[in-house]
Amino acid sequence: MLGMIKNSLLSTVEAWPYRVLGKGEKEQFSYEERACEGGRFAAVEVAGKPFDEASKEGVLKLLKYVGGTNDKGVGMGMTAPVSITAFPAEDGSLQQKVKVSLRIPSQYQANPPCPSDESIKIEERQGMTIYSTQFGGYAKEVDYVNYAAKLKSALGSDAAYRKDFYFCNGYDPPMKPYGRRNEVWFVKE
Numbered sequence: 001m002l003g004m005i006k007n008s009l010l011s012t013v014e015a016w017p018y019r020v021l022g023k024g025e026k027e028q029f030s031y032e033e034r035a036c037e038g039g040r041f042a043a044v045e046v047a048g049k050p051f052d053e054a055s056k057e058g059v060l061k062l063l064k065y066v067g068g069t070n071d072k073g074v075g076m077g078m079t080a081p082v083s084i085t086a087f088p089a090e091d092g093s094l095q096q097k098v099k100v101s102l103r104i105p106s107q108y109q110a111n112p113p114c115p116s117d118e119s120i121k122i123e124e125r126q127g128m129t130i131y132s133t134q135f136g137g138y139a140k141e142v143d144y145v146n147y148a149a150k151l152k153s154a155l156g157s158d159a160a161y162r163k164d165f166y167f168c169n170g171y172d173p174p175m176k177p178y179g180r181r182n183e184v185w186f187v188k189e
Contacts, residue, residue, distance in 0.1 A: 015080055019035050020034055030133065031131055031155070039104065069116045077105050
């Protein structure tokens with residue numbers, strides 16, 4: 001627990017590597033197209049709970065893992081964003097199922113420590129191209145759903161992207177009161 005607290009308060013945060021391919025705007029709503037690197041991720045699935053509750057549970061498990069609750073007992077440092085895979089229902093609301101993931105820090109990519117919590121899996125993911133929009137504040141389900149709808153509207157019918165899931169991303173620790181960064185990502189097909 002001490003490692004988790006130290007990790008979130010004192011560590012520098014390594015960003016998920018990406019490059020901007022293009023920018024767009026529609027009716028004063030802006031978005032970017034980005035190429036994100038692949039790599040190894042720690043991921044945990046939580047089902048049967050509302051989005052906000054499930055997300056918090058998954059994030060806490062991953063913070064413990066990167067904070068030292070792993071087979072090497074090593075605090076790895078934090079990466080951003082914490083990425084929550086959301087699964088929209090037909091009406092645009094979110095299903096009671098999420099996958100919370102965190103990119104393993106670069107120095108541990110080749111050989112990540114094994115999680116002590118068996119619900120956490122280490123996944124190898126390919127790079128991807130995404131459409132992204134950014135907003136501030138303490139993001140909740142309603143905010144992600146709202147910005148996903150705005151991004152969908154801004155992209156229109158010409159853009160091809162995955163409709164069965166999208167990513168809800170948070171970049172900041174909970175103790176940062178202002179200047180917060182959240183994003184919604186659609187994966188380009």
